[in-house]
Amino acid sequence: MSSVHRPSSRSIRPAWRLGVALLVAAAAGCTPTDAVVGPETEVPEIGTVRVLPESAQVTVGQRIRLSVDVRDNQGRWLPNERITWSSSNTGVATVDDSGAVQLVGTGLVEIRATTRGNKGATARVAAAPVPVATVRVSPSSTSLQAGQTLTLSATTLSAADSLLPGRTVTWTSSNTTVATVDAAGTVTARVAGSATITATSEGVAGTAALAVTALPAPGAVSTLAATATSDTTVTLAFTDAGNGLGGPASYLVRLAAGTSISWASAAAPVRGTCASAVTASALGGAVSCTIRGLSASTAYRFLVMAYRGTVGTDAVYGGVSNTASATTAQAAVATVTLSPASASVVAGQGTTLAATARDAAGTVLTGRTVTWSSLNTAVATVSTSGVVTGVAAGSTTIRATVGGIAGNATVTVTAPPAPTVASVSVDPRSAAVVIGQTVTLAATARDAGGAVMAGQTATWSSLSPGVATVSSAGVVTGVAAGTATIRASIAGITSDASVTVSAAPTAAGFANEPAGFIALGQWNNATTFDVNGWYDDGNPSGWGGKTIVTSGYAGTPRIGGSRVTQTLYRGGVEGGHDAGRIQFDLPANTNELFFAAEVQFKADYPTSTSSGGNKQFFVTFSGGGRYFINMDEGLANGRWGVYVGSSPLADSNIPVVYGQWVKVEWYLNRNTGNGDGVMRLWIDGVLALNLTNLTFPTGTMRMAYDDGSNNGNHLVEGDTRSIRYVHGATVDAYRWTSALYVSTRQP
Structure with missing residues (x-):
């Protein structure tokens, strides 16, 4: 703000002008004796300008007047100079054209007076706020319960009782044990008692009286319940137990894993809204909070306790x-x-x-049911316990599902390697054969686990080809008397069998055949035309009824091509059925009979003392009854005996020779109905038995070479019927018969 003051010389009388000059001079501190340049004087050049006072401190709202002292270069006062006033900050102070300054705001301001030639000067004016004269606190007195809060207000007033807003107020409590107050004037009641709350501003204080009463204790919650659960959370709910006094209560929560809980030993929650104090929204209102971070599949117990106040200071508690x-x-x-x-x-x-299930936190979950499946069962299958079995070469996915979540593994199935032969066995491990005769061996390959490996072909060789040869099929042929090792080789693994070869006897005539006898049938090494009277009678299901014995059994024959019958008694096998029997029907009315044969028992042939074992040669009669030569039935081991009917003759205890051919000759002469019959037995041409006064049965005679009996041993190895073993035997027993011969004297 500025103004221009220019007095008019024409309108002022000299005497009046002198008076004004004196007033200005007086106002400027001049005396009447100071030189004054009047209007009649030539206008001098301005030398100095001063604003008086040069500085001042004034309260906002007050008004002051400034004056100007203008002098020329000789120091003479120039009262009639035109003055222009201005304020550097009209927000702090304004000035009118008379130099009157009005303070409108706090701060520092410069008031400038400018005259001719832009000569001028300034005064610095500091505007101070109106001082506080009174602080009034509202309410001036109040009462609170411990734990409650109340915000007080402080009003600052000037001496004129005007409001002084924006003044800084400091709050204090005379007894912080009873109540505290913060910078905003909020009072918190702590414990019962009294305190004075003071508000101070610019050294002026106002107070309020506070009375604090004790909190009423809340009640005990009786409605606590768990309303929701998850694998890691439990939500609790209950009704506020504030007892209707002092507002709703706050609550502490405790928990314990297991089936029991006590407040003293229980733990406070560390996660969830139950971890901090829970406060009801209203007296008797519903309260709930959630505990987090619990263990899955775990039983918990929970308690709450109501309280009012601040835990650790003034809190009062209800029951558990x-x-x-x-x-x-x-x-x-x-x-x-x-x-x-x-x-x-x-x-x-x-x-x-193995399948492992985990939760979202990566914790392993145990005890879960796992469902296994194979996405390609043609390649591999999987059991309920996760055992994968390869089926065929390829790749498949094995899947384990737990709680609807699946995990996969890739299983590659490779073809099994070709089985490796670990052992080879030859069956039988030992055998006997007559020169020119054959016996078939079988080789069996097994893997390391003992399983038979089918489809393996053995390479056969004889370590003594001069004694026996062997074909590619394992058929051994006797060449010369002796023992040969026959070897089977499969994939480099070998196994041996021992084959004993013996010479078959040749027919050399029968010195004990009565003169005049006519040969009815002969079966030996040299002839084939004279066997037509012999046929099998004891095993019609195997060979067919009365099949002529010329080439042997169609399966696995034990009748050699050299007209030698071979009988094998398997060690350790027992049964009961008819054996094979080579039989010759005699002409009707035949009364005299001569029979001869070559017989050999293997050197390790076991003997028997059981009934029905090892019958050798029979003569039967159509009218019933029989005679037979038997080995060991009812006699000492290693003996032959002659039986009439089923009773052995006590004096026919004839030793048996093992490991070589023995010629047996047998003569019978019957006189039907009379007791003067004759029976003679020769062993290797020596009369071993001479029986007379025998009574023979009636009827047509039949001569038989029997490799067993009705409870005896089978002629053919591999017969599907059961075989009776030679008692006590642990080895296979071989017996050979050759040069069967029968003759008679026709009546």
């Missing part, structure tokens, strides 16, 4: 609540991993996978 219980759910499965994640297995073999 009822107990609530809850069991957290199983943790949800987040991932399933299989170990190993990839595996290889040979077809036919197995490998085991």
Whole structure:
């Protein structure tokens, strides 16, 4: 703000002008004796300008007047100069054209007076706020319960009782044990008692009286319950037990895993809204909070306790609540991993996978049900316990599912390697054969586990080809008397069998054949035309009824091509059925009979003392009854005996020779109905038995070479019928018969 003051010389009388000059001079501190340049004087050059006072401190709202002292270069006062006034900050002070300054705001301002030639000067004016004269606190007195709060207000006033807003107020309590007050004037009641709350501004204080009463204790919660659970959380709910006094209560929560809980030993929650104090929104209102971070599949017990006030200082407590219980759910499965994640297995073999379920936090979940499946069962299958079995070469995915979440593993199945031969066995391990005769051996390959390996072909060789040869099929042929080792080789693995070869006897005539006898049938090494009277009679199901014995059994024959019958008694086998029998029907009315044969028992042939064992030669009669030469029935081991009917003759205890051919000759002469019959037996041409006065049965005679009896041993190895073993035997027993001969004297 500025103004211009220019007095008019024409309108002022000299005497009046002198008076004004004196007034200005007086105002400027001049005296009447100071030189004054009047209007009649030439206008001098301005030398100095001063604003008086040069500085001042004034309260906002007050008004002051400034004056100007203008002098020329000789120091003479120039009262009639035109003055222009201005303020550097009209927000702090304004100035009118008379130099009157009005303070409108706090701060520092410069008031400038400018005259001719832009000569001028300034005064610095500091505007101070109106001082506080009174502080008034509202309410001036109040009462609170411990724990309650109240915000007080402080009003600052000037001496004129005007409001002084924006002044700084400091709050204090005379007794912070009873009540505290913060910088905003909020009072917190602590414990019962009294305190003075003071508000101070610019050294002026105002007070309020406060009375604090004790809090009423809340009640005990009786409605605590667990209302919701998950695998890691439990939500509790109950009704406020504030007793209708002092507002709703706050609550502490405690928990314990298991089936029992006490407040003293229980733990406070560390996660969830139950971890901090829970306050009801209204007296008797519903309260709830959630505990987090619990263990899955775990039983918990819970308690709450109501309180008012501040825990650790002025809190008052209610009783312990009822107990609530809850069991957290199983943790949800987040991932399933299989170990190993990839595996290889040979077809036919197995490998085991393991499935591990984890929750979202990576914690392993135990006790969960795992469902296993193979996405390609043609390649591999999997059991309910995770055992994978290879089926065929290829690759498949094995899947384990837990709680609806699946994990996969890749299983590659490779074809099994070709089985390796670990052992070879030859059956039988020992055999006997007559020169020119054959016996068939069989080779069996087994793997390391003892399993038979089918389809393996053996390479056969004889280590003594001069004694016996062997074909590619394992058929051994006797060449010369002796013992040969026959070897079977499969995949470099060998096994041996021992084959004993013996010479077959040749027919050399029968010195004890009565003169005049006519040969009816002969079966030996040299002839084939004279066997037509012999046929099998004891095993019609195997050979067919009365099949002529010329080439042997169609299966696995033990009748050699050299007209030698071979009988094998398997060691350790027992049964009961008819054996094979080579039989010759005699002409009707035949009364005299001569029979001869060559017989050999293997050197290790076992003997028997049981009934029905090892019958050799029979003569039967159509009218019933029989005579036979038997080995060991009812006699000492290693003996032959002659039986009439079923009774042995005590004096026919004839030793048996083993390991060589023995010629047996037998003569019978019957006189039907009379007791003067004759029976003679020669062994190797020596009369071993001479019986007379025998009574023979009636009827047509039949001559038989029997390799057993009705409870005896079979002629053919491999016969499907059961075979009676030679008692006590642990080895296979071989017996050979050759040069069968029968003759008679026709009546």
